[in-house]
Amino acid sequence: MSSDPKASIAQMEKIVSLCKRRGFIFQSSEIYGGCGGVWDYGPLGAELKRNLRTAWWNTMTREREDVLGLDASILMNPAIWKASGHVDTFADLMRECSLTNKRVRADHVDPQSGTVLKYSGAQSPTGWRWDRTITALTKSGEHIESFRKRIRALIAQNAGESAGKPEEIELIGEEKIDAVNGSVDFHPETGGMLGEARPFNLMLKTYLGPTATEDDVTYLRPETAQAIFAQFKNVFDSSRVKVPFGIGQIGKAFRNEVTPKNFTFRSREFEQMELEFFIKPDEAVEIISGEVAAWHEGADLSEPQPNWGWELWHRYWVDQRTKFYQGIGLGDVLEYYWQTPADLAHYARACVDILCEFPFGTEELEGIAARGDFDLSAHQTASTKSQEIFDEELKTAAAKLTDEQKEALIQKRLAAEAAKVKGEPMPEAAVRAWFERLFKGSYVPHVIEPSAGLDRMALAVIAKAFSETEKVDEKGKKEVITVLRLHPRVAPIKVGVFPLLKNKPELVAKAREVYALLKKHLNCFYDETASIGRRYARQDEVGTPFGVTIDFETCGEKGPELLDTVTLRHRDSGEQERVKISELLGKLLPLVS
Numbered sequence: 001m002s003s004d005p006k007a008s009i010a011q012m013e014k015i016v017s018l019c020k021r022r023g024f025i026f027q028s029s030e031i032y033g034g035c036g037g038v039w040d041y042g043p044l045g046a047e048l049k050r051n052l053r054t055a056w057w058n059t060m061t062r063e064r065e066d067v068l069g070l071d072a073s074i075l076m077n078p079a080i081w082k083a084s085g086h087v088d089t090f091a092d093l094m095r096e097c098s099l100t101n102k103r104v105r106a107d108h109v110d111p112q113s114g115t116v117l118k119y120s121g122a123q124s125p126t127g128w129r130w131d132r133t134i135t136a137l138t139k140s141g142e143h144i145e146s147f148r149k150r151i152r153a154l155i156a157q158n159a160g161e162s163a164g165k166p167e168e169i170e171l172i173g174e175e176k177i178d179a180v181n182g183s184v185d186f187h188p189e190t191g192g193m194l195g196e197a198r199p200f201n202l203m204l205k206t207y208l209g210p211t212a213t214e215d216d217v218t219y220l221r222p223e224t225a226q227a228i229f230a231q232f233k234n235v236f237d238s239s240r241v242k243v244p245f246g247i248g249q250i251g252k253a254f255r256n257e258v259t260p261k262n263f264t265f266r267s268r269e270f271e272q273m274e275l276e277f278f279i280k281p282d283e284a285v286e287i288i289s290g291e292v293a294a295w296h297e298g299a300d301l302s303e304p305q306p307n308w309g310w311e312l313w314h315r316y317w318v319d320q321r322t323k324f325y326q327g328i329g330l331g332d333v334l335e336y337y338w339q340t341p342a343d344l345a346h347y348a349r350a351c352v353d354i355l356c357e358f359p360f361g362t363e364e365l366e367g368i369a370a371r372g373d374f375d376l377s378a379h380q381t382a383s384t385k386s387q388e389i390f391d392e393e394l395k396t397a398a399a400k401l402t403d404e405q406k407e408a409l410i411q412k413r414l415a416a417e418a419a420k421v422k423g424e425p426m427p428e429a430a431v432r433a434w435f436e437r438l439f440k441g442s443y444v445p446h447v448i449e450p451s452a453g454l455d456r457m458a459l460a461v462i463a464k465a466f467s468e469t470e471k472v473d474e475k476g477k478k479e480v481i482t483v484l485r486l487h488p489r490v491a492p493i494k495v496g497v498f499p500l501l502k503n504k505p506e507l508v509a510k511a512r513e514v515y516a517l518l519k520k521h522l523n524c525f526y527d528e529t530a531s532i533g534r535r536y537a538r539q540d541e542v543g544t545p546f547g548v549t550i551d552f553e554t555c556g557e558k559g560p561e562l563l564d565t566v567t568l569r570h571r572d573s574g575e576q577e578r579v580k581i582s583e584l585l586g587k588l589l590p591l592v593s
């Protein structure tokens with residue numbers, strides 16, 4: 001990110017413009033003026049997203065023996081959202097502009113400075129009156145007359161036709177209040193004074209059923225995770241898996257964000273890729289393995305071990321996810337924020353946000369939380385359906401413990417409960433009842449949750465890949481060349497196929513042949529228009545990592561040794577090499593997958 005805010009905004013504008021111009025991302029409902037916080041992916045965006053989705057799915061489920069997939073519905077029984085806590089607490093603090101009623105997330109208001117002006121009301125020759133105190137902040141460098149004009153326009157917009165023309169609105173009883181410095185009490189866009197912070201639930205309500213009464217209210221899911229918890233038992237019972245194992249899901253999520261912003265970064269409809277990785281409680285690990293391995297700097301996280309407790313599993317998933325991001329070209333723009341005990345929810349043991357550098361700042365890409373057994377236990381209580389699993393190995397190991405050893409485990413847990421800084425300690429009777437079930441081999445699994453956003457990931461790879469260079473053409477004219485240096489694995493088009501000249505039927509026929517050969521296996525683009533340099537540049541701009549040119553050598557005009565060979569151009573190095581058509585696919589496939 002540039003340290004110059006103007007340069008960062010300009011960079012972001014260029015990215016947004018490229019995304020529209022080349023068919024990556026469009027504003028939803030654009031012909032009707034858009035739809036706040038909602039975006040559509042064009043042909044290239046759809047391919048890019050699909051590649052990211054596949055990369056996540058393959059890495060997180062197919063290539064692992066211990067993770068299974070799920071594809072649950074967006075609409076669910078609203079009892080799920082009650083039990084998960086979303087109905088009562090999934091809210092952001094929101095403040096409302098006293099001038100326009102525009103809302104803003106309380107923590108999204110940056111400090112502002114300027115002069116504050118106050119009016120006792122407003123009126124217009126139409127007879128319209130507004131008996132409300134108007135307090136607003138002048139923008140930096142704003143002339144008083146421009147300020148008044150702006151306030152009149154905002155009032156007129158809000159009041160509708162009854163207030164008449166903005167220029168005829170009279171602002172009553174102007175009073176200058178002292179200048180403010182670093183205040184967060186004014187709306188960032190309008191400058192109007194903000195009201196008290198109030199919680200605003202982010203779930204999008206809808207009705208399920210034909211009567212559309214309050215009894216039919218449900219919600220568009222605000223995260224995919226809860227369906228995984230709700231289907232935990234079905235997956236477990238139908239798949240012959242053992243804890244530790246995970247369930248992964250990719251799908252749409254909806255949040256009525258108070259201030260959607262930064263292009264697709266904060267949207268109201270987006271896609272999540274979430275894994276719930278279920279593990280044994282540490283006490284079960286201790287009973288089976290005799291100890292719970294402690295994490296230390298440099299600990300070997302390459303292969304999961306039977307003596308891992310939640311902490312090592314959490315570290316393992318942070319490491320796995322980091323490797324994933326390295327594999328799609330984001331390795332060098334990541335940062336980590338380890339939530340402090342004050343940040344953490346009462347049930348969470350640890351949570352790390354994987355942050356990524358965007359032009360507008362370093363922001364969250366993925367959260368990885370160790371959530372204990374909070375979610376499954378909440379659903380167990382609310383649904384009254386047991387979410388416990390039975391662990392034969394644990395039962396056998398517990399049977400070998402002496403009463404003293406069992407009591408020592410209970411005492412250790414009681415001490416931990418007493419030392420809790422957040423949330424209520426579990427009463428002794430409940431602790432003892434829990435251990436009684438544990439010694440018989442039964443427990444509700446604990447969970448590690450890596451939760452990523454697909455849209456943020458797509459934006460991150462585009463922003464990271466965006467580069468501009470200045471070139472001077474033969475006539476001495478300066479030209480800015482945009483190259484999207486997308487990792488070949490995620491690039492929407494993998495190969496551009498070009499006949500050197502379009503008016504040479506033998507070149508075109510051969511190029512078509514090569515295109516047909518490649519496109520069965522890779523997303524290719526055939527282009528015969530304009531100069532070859534122009535065609536390369538067009539593909540560079542959308543991140544195509546390879547170009548294949550069919551020229552006279554291919555057709556054997558420069559000797560038999562070059563017959564059926566093509567020029568393979570590498571976008572990033574500019575290197576061009578001669579490759580046999582019969583070897584092309586074998587060379588390209590490993591580079592793009």
Ligand code: ATP
Binds near residue numbers: 270454
């Ligand atoms: P934030 O603090 O940025 O609002 P969050 O901590 O609420 O995010 P989670 O609930 O942990 O996010 O969701 C997991 C992931 O889903 C996030 O890391 C992000 O990638 C993605 N995500 C969440 N909200 C949005 C959104 N409004 N638009 C796009 N992606 C989102």
